[in-house]
Amino acid sequence: MNIKTLVMAMSLAIAPLAATAQEQLTYLFPAPDFLPAFAPFQLAKGLGYFEEEGLEVEFRVGQGGADVARQVAVGNADLGGGIGDTPIIVRANGLDVRGVALLGGRGYTQLAWRVESGITGPADLEGKRIGVMSFQDTTYYNILGVLASEGLSRGDADLQAVGPGGIIQLMISGDLDAVSAVPEWIAAIQGAGVELGQMPVDEVFPAMAQAVLASDDIIAERPEVITSFVRALTRAVNDIVADPAAAAAQYVQLVPQHADKEAGIAAIMQAYATQVYPAAEGFAFGAFNPERLEAAQAFYLEAGIVREAVPVADLYTNDFVASE
Incomplete structure (x- = not known):
């Protein structure tokens, strides 16, 4: 060749x-x-x-x-x-x-709350313990928007940065009343038998x-x-x-x-x-x-x-x- x-x-x-x-x-x-x-x-x-x-x-x-x-x-x-x-x-x-x-x-995030907390929506968040992933995260920014939709500020609720694991565990234990969370975290909480109410954040904030x-x-x-x-x-x-x-x-x-x-x-x-x-x-x-x-x-x-x-x-x- x-x-x-x-x-x-x-x-x-x-x-x-x-x-x-x-x-x-x-x-x-x-x-x-x-x-x-x-x-x-x-x-x-x-x-x-x-x-x-x-x-x-x-x-x-x-x-x-x-x-x-x-x-x-x-x-x-x-x-x-x-x-x-x-x-x-x-x-x-x-x-x-x-x-x-x-x-x-x-919106990616949802507002979810324990039914037993007495929360029925954003207007009831004043004074409540609310979990977010961190204070430099969309879950936090979105909850600020939710509070603002009712004339509330960060100081009007007990916001806690607890990470994704903390959001799930503390909602299950009852140490949080509400969370700004993504669907899989909410599913994990419900899977533990916790009765939740929830609403999409984008109903009140441009999430x-x-x-x-x-x-x-x-x-x-x-x-x-x-x-x-x-x-x-x-x-x-x-x-x-x-x-x-x-x-x-x-x-x-x-x-x-x-x-x-x-x-x-x-x-x-x-x-x-x-x-x-x-x-x-x-x-x-x-x-x-x-x-x-x-x-x-x-x-x-x-x-x-x-x-x-x-x-x-x-x-x-x-x-x-x-x-x-």
């Missing part, structure tokens, strides 16, 4: 590999990636949705939303997870990060769902990758909404930490499907509502959570979300 023939043969052998090469992408979670809140990501990866979009996605875990935003901003991760309002806080601190997809048109975050640089340099990622993720969310029980069965097969917990996971997915994932009226799934962002930023300014406002148009883009 002469050199020319050898080169041609090698080219033909390599061509199929090149044609199927996957685009590399890293996604940084703000908390352990086995949490049920991140089920759409695990389903999109485990069921091959990312692969079908030409993506090879590597999951990594950061140290909270602020850390994720920082790592995404400096290029240590291509995309990352936060809440829809995360860019309000981090962009004011010089991190050029914005939301590129919102996982639902409802938002989880969001996919990207830097301005990635948006400019790799827009097609973001589009593919969001499309695959949306497909997984649609699976959960269409059949939470079937999605739960697939999820527990993919995430061994939840083996033998299928019924509980199905209940959590049902909660997300009905309380978080539905798109806001007039908006496609994944799209940000600029008026909601503006209202949230106005409250954060008034409450001293941020010191200066940034243009709302810099907080998000709906360019990567499929139209209705």
Whole structure:
């Protein structure tokens, strides 16, 4: 075989590999990636949705939303997870990060209370013991908004930063009256036999769902990758909404930490499907509502959570979300 023939043969052998090469992408979670809140990501990866979009996605875990935003901003991760309002806080601190997809048109957090506490809604929170994850977290910011909706301030209730484990344990023990919590924490409390009342925070405050975050640089340099990622993720969310029980069965097969917990996971997915994932009226799934962002930023300014406002148009883009 002469050199020319050898080169041609090698080219033909390599061509199929090149044609199927996957685009590399890293996604940084703000908390352990086995949490049920991140089920759409695990389903999109485990069921091959990312692969079908030409993506090879590597999951990594950061140290909270602020850390994720920082790592995404400096290029240590291509995309990352936060809440829809995360860019309000981090962009004011010089991190050029914005939301590129919102996982639902409802708020991520719910207000839940022990029925025996006498609470029936936000107006009854004065003087009550209320748990949040931390004082630098959306659960805290949202409860401030809930209190403000009734003319109450932080000092009018006993707010306690107890972490996710504390929220569950102290509600079960009766050492908390209410919590600002995500669906899986509420499910764990109810699973222990505690009777709860609850309401979505977004009924009284412009709370938002989880969001996919990207830097301005990635948006400019790799827009097609973001589009593919969001499309695959949306497909997984649609699976959960269409059949939470079937999605739960697939999820527990993919995430061994939840083996033998299928019924509980199905209940959590049902909660997300009905309380978080539905798109806001007039908006496609994944799209940000600029008026909601503006209202949230106005409250954060008034409450001293941020010191200066940034243009709302810099907080998000709906360019990567499929139209209705």
